[in-house]
Amino acid sequence: MSTATKARTGIVIGALGVVFGDIGTSPIYTVQTLFNPGDPHPVPITPANVYGVVSLIFWSVMIIVTLTYVTLVMHADNDGEGGVMALITLVRRLGRRSSPRVIAALSALGILGAALFFGDSMITPAISVLSAVEGLKVVDPSLSELVVPITAVIIVGLFAVQRRGTAAVGRFFGPVMIVWFLVIGACGVRGVSGHPQILKALSPTYALEFIFGHFHIAFFALAAVVLSVTGAEALYADMGHFGRKAITWGWLGLVLPALVLNYLGQGALLLGNQSVVNAPFFLLVPHGWELPMAILATAATVIASQAVITGAYSVASQAAQLGYLPRLRIAHTSASSIGQIYVPWINGMLMVAVLILVFAFRSSAALGYAYGMAVTGTITITTLLFLYIAHTRWRWPLWMVVIGGGALLTVDLMFLAANLTKLVHGAWLPLLIGLVTFTVLITWQRGSEIVVRARDKAEGPLQPFIEEINNHTPPYPRIPGTAVFLNRESETAPLSMRANVDHNHVVPERAIILSIVVPPSPRVPDGERITVDDLGDPDDGIYYVAAQFGYMERPDVPAALRLVDPADVGGAIDLDSTSYFLSKIELVPGDQPTMAPWRKRIFIATSLMAADSAGYFGLPTSQTVLIGSRIQV
Structure with a gap:
């Protein structure tokens, strides 16, 4: 039996063990x-x-x-x-x-x-x-x-x-x-x-x-x-x-x-x-x-x-x-x-x-x-x-x-x-389970859209924020090292970076704004995973990186950063000394008529299921900083 035939046979046996268990016991x-x-x-x-x-x-x-x-x-x-x-x-x-x-x-x-x-x-x-x-x-x-x-x-x-x-x-x-x-x-x-x-x-x-x-x-x-x-x-x-x-x-x-x-x-x-x-x-x-x-x-x-x-x-x-x-x-x-x-x-x-x-x-x-x-x-x-x-x-x-x-x-x-x-x-039971689950799923989607709009307003557009940093008088002090600010998208400024600049009045020597992009594909090849943008000024040390992960993959930020070409971000990234900044959002019910009150409670309760962001993105705990913000739903 050839190697290819053995491999195909092994796959069929594996399928028999996993795929057909339910229908096979009917x-x-x-x-x-x-x-x-x-x-x-x-x-x-x-x-x-x-x-x-x-x-x-x-x-x-x-x-x-x-x-x-x-x-x-x-x-x-x-x-x-x-x-x-x-x-x-x-x-x-x-x-x-x-x-x-x-x-x-x-x-x-x-x-x-x-x-x-x-x-x-x-x-x-x-x-x-x-x-x-x-x-x-x-x-x-x-x-x-x-x-x-x-x-x-x-x-x-x-x-x-x-x-x-x-x-x-x-x-x-x-x-x-x-x-x-x-x-x-x-x-x-x-x-x-x-x-x-x-x-x-x-x-x-x-x-x-x-x-x-x-x-x-x-x-x-x-x-x-x-x-x-x-x-x-x-x-x-x-x-x-x-x-x-x-x-x-x-x-x-x-x-x-x-x-x-x-x-x-x-x-x-x-x-x-x-x-x-x-x-x-x-x-x-x-x-x-x-x-x-x-x-x-x-x-x-x-x-x-x-x-x-x-x-x-x-x-x-x-x-x-x-x-x-x-x-x-x-x-x-x-x-x-x-x-x-x-x-x-x-x-x-x-x-x-x-x-x-x-x-x-x-x-x-x-x-x-x-x-x-x-x-x-x-x-x-x-x-x-x-x-x-x-x-x-x-x-x-x-x-x-x-x-x-x-x-x-x-x-x-x-x-x-x-x-x-x-x-x-x-038969009412699975129907009830399905309807409850369906309500949770669409409520989370709707609530997420509301939170995104609120965050967009709080974060503000990214490009004017970068220009404000570069044109500030006197210039902001630059602290040594690389800081990675996780962000939702390329159009807005990370809340964590804005808070760091507004309150600490400093800017990292090299700042990487990183967004996780999930395309409608189960997996993304490593060769297509990373996109880098210098945001119009290759000398200011601020870069935008988009990392694509398929919906069947688990986002791993350090692994994605290893794929970044050093020439695109002003030199090699020392992951052992890199700091990661996350924006932690606290959700509270507001008076706005965005959703029914009971759906707001479901949305906030569902948010408690969320994984620790640092663990979800594969970030080393000792190198991760959380900066909080409150948003009304």
């Missing part, structure tokens, strides 16, 4: 939820309904995952990156081709999709681990009371090890998931061999007959059928880490066949014995192997939870870079994979939320009613944004978008409508 609870007698709209167990449900699951997976995501949406990448945030960036890039209102509406819709993903990130660990630990009830019914405590312990342990990152254990995820898919596929074959007539369910006629012949049952069933495609958004969101080809090969070569065989096997089992409805997945396992299967399922669901937790970190990080959240403290946990990050604030919030869900719902079936809402919302928004990009960027003809896209959206909207019927049974 068979544990999907069929069980569909036929659960406790469901407010249960599907009666009859041979016709079993064929119809299994066919509906198969074609839902084929249409939503294989066609929509793998075949279509994954081609809409932003420099290799995927996910709702990448779609928002692409929509913004196309802003000149549409009206500002359309772009604003689509961007807001995308932010709602990202907000719903946070709801998904809370429910996935709860339902996945709960469903796996519930396998203990098949081993010994007397262990039922231990399911919730064991689940809570596993979840606390899962979030506790997040700070260590997945780099050390990531290489084991792929092999574990390969074993998982081979085992569930083999169990499916065992079930099919008992009732091979279940293979007829692969025909779409059974799904269509179930929908149109029993619409009053099938419509409500869609709310549970959607559980079979949960995790589809992870295929797209994690595309930047593994690439479209690796995900496509993994899906078509192993994951899809294993899932289809297992769903067919569970359907075959129900044809032969309706009493297995409470645990069809685990009852596919040969007698005596239930405990090993429960252990393997728990490992698989922990991996699935790991993937969605990491996804929440990435979404939060990208949201901060795009201006929808304050700067968050982010730790990179792998030297080889930039995507492996740890966000302490998000980690703590998710852990508390997941534990609340576990103790409140206490079973995977009960959580199943809530789970689909977040998933269907995100899928529908993703499809809508993709269709806009396909028409605007790729020039797909309007008739193709209307007919083909309309068909895809009809499927998505059917699932969404079915889940709305579960609002009073738990």
Whole structure:
């Protein structure tokens, strides 16, 4: 095997371990939820309904995952990156081709999709681990009371090890998931061999007959059928880490066949014995192997939870870079994979939320009613944004978008409508989480715009400030050394520099005004990172430096300064003796009618999430000076 082939194989194995964990564990609870007698709209167990449900699951997976995501949406990448945030960036890039209102509406819709993903990130660990630990009830019914405590312990342990990152254990995820898919596929074959007539369910006629012949049952069933495609958004969101080809090969070569065989096997089992409805997945396992299967399922669901937790970190990080959240403290946990990050604030919030869900719902079936809402919302928004990009960027003809896209959206909207019927049974929860998160995100964006205007007024224009320094009589004393003043942009003077000049009446021998610029790209090559401007006077020792960092990168100011050409700033920069000046802003509510009072309180409360600026920009603490200022919102 050549080196290139080994590398490609390694990427596919890595994708199997991270990308497919969520969708790969869906068979544990999907069929069980569909036929659960406790469901407010249960599907009666009859041979016709079993064929119809299994066919509906198969074609839902084929249409939503294989066609929509793998075949279509994954081609809409932003420099290799995927996910709702990448779609928002692409929509913004196309802003000149549409009206500002359309772009604003689509961007807001995308932010709602990202907000719903946070709801998904809370429910996935709860339902996945709960469903796996519930396998203990098949081993010994007397262990039922231990399911919730064991689940809570596993979840606390899962979030506790997040700070260590997945780099050390990531290489084991792929092999574990390969074993998982081979085992569930083999169990499916065992079930099919008992009732091979279940293979007829692969025909779409059974799904269509179930929908149109029993619409009053099938419509409500869609709310549970959607559980079979949960995790589809992870295929797209994690595309930047593994690439479209690796995900496509993994899906078509192993994951899809294993899932289809297992769903067919569970359907075959129900044809032969309706009493297995409470645990069809685990009852596919040969007698005596239930405990090993429960252990393997728990490992698989922990991996699935790991993937969605990491996804929440990435979404939060990208949201901060795009201006929808304050700067968050982010730790990179792998030297080889930039995507492996740890966000302490998000980690703590998710852990508390997941534990609340576990103790409140206490079973995977009960959580199943809530789970689909977040998933269907995100899928529908993703499809809508993709269709806009396909028409605007790729020039797909309007008739193709209307007919083909309309068909895809009809499927998505059917699932969404079915889940709305579960609002009073738990679907309100992810919707509430999404709306609260959406409110926080757009409030932070709006509040940031208000603060920027206030800062612009306080800072004043940069060029007149530089001229004032150079023309001051008598000249300001020059103190030896280099001082770096971090600033938001090139047009205004840094508050810290203005305060230093106004109060101390001195100017550094060399002053570098540095701004961090975040372009709509995930990463920026080192060769394009630095831009230097002498601000019209190459001899006054004052320079403006713009450092570009992609929205998937963590700004590192000292590393950026190492890339500055000494000839552009009057000589080499001694980073060991350089001083860094930061403007620290204290936000207080004001009387101006800029936002509703409750939104001002949300904005100020959200600002408490912000990371320490020195740590966020990679500044050495001993060389950093903070100069404060108060701004009313």
